[in-house]
Amino acid sequence: xxxxxxxxxxxxxxxxxxxxxxxxxxxxxxxxxxxxxxxxxxxxxxxxxxxxxxxxxxxxxxxxxxxxxxxxxxxxxxxxxxxxxxxxxxxxxxxxxxxxxxxxxxxxxxxxxxxxxxxxxxxxxxxxxxxxxxxxxxxxxxxxxxxxxxxxxxxxxxxxxxxxxxxxxxxxxxxxxxxxxxxxxxxxxxxxxxxxxxxxxxxxxxxxxxxxxxxxxxxxxxxxxxxxxxxxxxxxxxxxxxxxxxxxxxxxxxxxxxxxxxxxxxxxxxxxxxxxxxxxxxxxxxxxxxxxxxxxxxxxxxxxxxxxxxxxxxxxxxxxxxxxxxxxxxxxxxxxxxxxxxxxxxxxxxxxxxxxxxxxxxxxxxxxxxxxxxxxxxxxxxxxxxxxxxxxxxxxxxxxxxxxxxxxxxxxxxxxxxxxxxxxxxxxxxxxxxxxxxxxxxxxxxxxxxxxxxxxxxxxxxxxxxxxxxxxxxxxxxxxxxxxxxxxxxxxxxxxxxxxxxxxxxxxxxxxxxxxxxx
Numbered sequence: 001x002x003x004x005x006x007x008x009x010x011x012x013x014x015x016x017x018x019x020x021x022x023x024x025x026x027x028x029x030x031x032x033x034x035x036x037x038x039x040x041x042x043x044x045x046x047x048x049x050x051x052x053x054x055x056x057x058x059x060x061x062x063x064x065x066x067x068x069x070x071x072x073x074x075x076x077x078x079x080x081x082x083x084x085x086x087x088x089x090x091x092x093x094x095x096x097x098x099x100x101x102x103x104x105x106x107x108x109x110x111x112x113x114x115x116x117x118x119x120x121x122x123x124x125x126x127x128x129x130x131x132x133x134x135x136x137x138x139x140x141x142x143x144x145x146x147x148x149x150x151x152x153x154x155x156x157x158x159x160x161x162x163x164x165x166x167x168x169x170x171x172x173x174x175x176x177x178x179x180x181x182x183x184x185x186x187x188x189x190x191x192x193x194x195x196x197x198x199x200x201x202x203x204x205x206x207x208x209x210x211x212x213x214x215x216x217x218x219x220x221x222x223x224x225x226x227x228x229x230x231x232x233x234x235x236x237x238x239x240x241x242x243x244x245x246x247x248x249x250x251x252x253x254x255x256x257x258x259x260x261x262x263x264x265x266x267x268x269x270x271x272x273x274x275x276x277x278x279x280x281x282x283x284x285x286x287x288x289x290x291x292x293x294x295x296x297x298x299x300x301x302x303x304x305x306x307x308x309x310x311x312x313x314x315x316x317x318x319x320x321x322x323x324x325x326x327x328x329x330x331x332x333x334x335x336x337x338x339x340x341x342x343x344x345x346x347x348x349x350x351x352x353x354x355x356x357x358x359x360x361x362x363x364x365x366x367x368x369x370x371x372x373x374x375x376x377x378x379x380x381x382x383x384x385x386x387x388x389x390x391x392x393x394x395x396x397x398x399x400x401x402x403x404x405x406x407x408x409x410x411x412x413x414x415x416x417x418x419x420x421x422x423x424x425x426x427x428x429x430x431x432x433x434x435x436x437x438x439x440x441x442x443x444x445x446x447x448x449x450x451x452x453x454x455x456x457x458x459x460x461x462x463x464x465x466x467x468x469x470x471x472x473x474x475x476x477x478x479x480x481x482x483x484x485x486x487x488x489x490x491x492x493x494x495x496x497x498x499x500x501x502x503x504x505x506x507x508x509x510x511x512x513x514x515x516x517x518x519x
Contacts, residue, residue, distance in 0.1 A: 037338050042515040044337065045487035046464040049394045049511040050368055051325070052101050053342040054091050058083050060341055061195075061259060061308035062322040063090055064125030064134045067315050072098050073170050074322070075107055075134070076343065077122060083340040084331065088119035090136070094169060098320070098346045098364055100512050107173055108136065108163060115140060115159045115179040122195045122259060122308065123160075126205075126228075132165045133228055135207065137194040138179060148184065148193040152248040158193045159183065160209065162228060176229065181209075185221070185233045189214060191250035193221075195259045198228065201288065208237055210258040210273060212250055217242040218257030218275050222291060237262065238271055238282070238293045251275055259308045262293070265319055266351035269293060272301065272309055279309040279323065283355050297355040303443050304468075304477035306344060320362060321347040325465055328479040344477065345460060345467055352473070356448065360472055361460060368509040369396065375504035385492055388506050389415070393425075393461055393487040395509045400454040400502040401494070407431045408496025410457065412466065414480075414488030425480045425490065426466050430455060440468065440476040448473035454502050461490050462509070463516075 041047060041056055053059055058079040065074050071094050078091030090108035093101040108120040116138025123136025139149070142157035149156040159179035165172055184190045191212035198207040205225045212218040222237040242254030250256035257273035264270075269286040271293055272279060279302060282295035301309055302323065309323040323344040327334045334340040345365055350358040373388045375381065390397070393414070401410060412426040429439040435451040437444050447455065448471045458469040468476040482488060494501055 038517065041338055042517055043485070044339070044516065045392065045485060046337070046481060047339060047516040048342055048462040048465060049513070049516065050099070050365070050509055051342040051345065051462050051465065052093060053339065054078060054093075055103060055517045056083070056338050057081065058085055058340045059091060059343070060085065060324045060326075061122045062310040062324060062343060063122050063136065065310060065312040065320070065322055066125040066127070066132060067312065068127065068132055068170060069168055070315075071096065071169070072314075073125075074101070074343065075125070076324075078106065080106060083335050083338050088121055088139075090120055090134075092170070097367075098314070098362065099367065104169065104171060107170065108134070108175075110138075111175065114138065114175070115161055115182070117141075118156060120161075121158070122310075124197045124261075124310070125312075126198050126200070128200075128205075128228060130166070132170055134163050134165075134173075135180075135196040135198050135228070136161055136163070137196065148190060151250070157183075160196050160207070160231075180229050181207075181223065181231050184211065190219075191256040192258060197261050199262065206291070207231065208260045208262045208271075210256070210260045212242070212254075212256040213239075214250070214255060215242075215246075216255070218254055218273065220257060220260045220262075220271065220273065224291075234291060237291070238295065243276065252277070259310065261309070261311050263311060263319065265349060268296075268351055268355065270349075270351075270357070271295065272311070274308050277307070278302070279307060281357055283351060283357065299357060299446075300474075301357075301359070302475040302477050303440060303445050304475075305465075305479045306475070306477040311349065314362075319349040321349050321359070323347075323477075325467075325477055325479070329481050333481075342465065347475070352448075356473060358472055359475055360469055361458065361467065365460070366396075368512070369507040370510050371508040373506045375501065377501060377503060381494075381501050385494065385501075385504075388492065388504070390461055390490045390506055391508060393463055393490050394511070395461055395490070395507050397457075397459050397461075397492065397504065397506045399457045399459075399492070399504045401430070401457070401496075402454055402500055402502050403430060403432065403435065403451060404497065404499075405432055406497045408494060408500045411493040411495070412459065412461070413491050413493050414482060415491055416484075416486070416488055423480075423482070425461075425488075426459070426468065426478050428457065428468070428470075438470060440470075441478060443476065445470055445474050445476055447471050460509075463487060 060077040063075040092104040092107040121137035138161040139156040147155040160181035162176040209221045219239040220237040223231040247253045259274040261272040284295040346362040410428045460467040
């Protein structure tokens with residue numbers, strides 16, 4: 001589901017008051033109710049131990065990640081009132097290392113009567129002469145004739161807004177009065193108009209805005225400005241055809257590209273956008289004279305519950321990717337749980353010589369490793385696999401698996417305190433008749449490199465999520481849920497011929513918070 005569909009479903013389930021599978025209650029009234037909710041949240045085994053999420057309620061897109069004054073700042077779409085999509089604010093967290101986070105007050109809230117009166121939607125951050133400047137989409141309720149979002153659940157008009165801060169920790173923000181881009185180009189019929197992504201080249205600022213043409217496909221609109229305030233529309237930076245299947249929401253059929261990001265990487269340029277339930281990437285060449293992007297390679301950032309990705313540079317200038325990890329359980333369950341969704345781990349992007357993207361979880365996360373367990377491939381592998389595990393669904397594994405003439409399957413299995421095996425959490429299958437791919441829970445994922453190289457998997461497991469990195473060039477994010485008040489231990493099972501396992505290491509991970517509230 002995309003963001004607006006989540007809102008529509010949440011509205012239909014607003015009366016849900018209990019979570020039958022887990023027993024976590026949703027009712028919160030006053031300080032005592034809030035304290036009781038946070039107490040329950042701190043004990044919920046499905047809440048992650050080392051991913052970023054707010055103390056409670058709903059979050060979605062990463063917004064404006066920026067390194068400023070020696071700190072990393074992450075802003076994100078946040079509903080301060082409930083664990084469902086709605087009433088969008090910009091939540092805010094700060095970190096020394098992109099791993100341990102401190103929660104800060106809400107950065108942006110809707111201004112009554114302003115261009116963001118119905119919500120502060122997604123955007124980006126830049127540094128302009130020492131001033132941190134965020135550009136974001138403001139929305140107001142509007143009749144259908146004026147709306148840029150008409151998806152069956154909402155009728156909203158979008159415009160682009162700016163706010164600035166010089167505060168040491170970016171706690172204080174000042175909004176520029178009115179919208180700096182109040183509407184799409186005159187006479188252009190669009191399927192959406194949101195999620196600005198600005199950058200500077202020479203004396204000009206440019207901004208890419210997600211949009212689309214009804215019945216023709218998604219588009220990225222390009223504007224330029226000298227001061228981030230007065231903008232001139234240029235043309236489409238990029239675009240593509242949608243699917244033949246028309247849906248109520250144009251994001252679902254590819255007629256709208258949202259959450260664009262555009263940046264240089266290792267001698268080329270990269271365009272990212274989110275549509276049809278996935279984050280797509282294109283690598284290619286930017287003609288800077290004409291300001292036209294010419295894609296050469298395309299792909300998907302993640303094949304699972306991952307959306308609305310955004311990048312930043314770290315303190316060393318490396319390109320870091322963040323994404324929204326969605327819920328895949330029923331709305332009634334996460335509403336009653338009191339929390340929903342999380343930020344992905346930071347992922348480092350590089351450009352490979354063939355023009356494809358290389359992707360890995362940034363090694364800074366590995367500072368959390370504890371208790372290494374290593375498999376000895378010269379001994380009985382099956383017996384060792386019965387002993388190796390990550391306690392309470394928290395840790396990391398790295399495995400090498402031989403791609404030979406017979407198929408094999410790698411399972412992540414949950415085991416309960418009783419010794420009973422829970423449902424399989426993740427299933428990765430390889431078939432030598434299709435050597436350039438693996439199947440992850442039935443989804444096809446391309447595999448880079450020579451077919452004679454071992455399959456390399458890096459898997460990060462945290463409460464109710466697994467982030468799977470495949471061969472350093474593809475990713476798959478899986479949400480998994482279970483009944484009861486105890487997270488399962490996670491073990492590895494391999495079905496395949498002798499010699500399939502070429503190496504396996506597992507680590508327990510240290511929590512970044514003593515109470516699962518990541519503060």
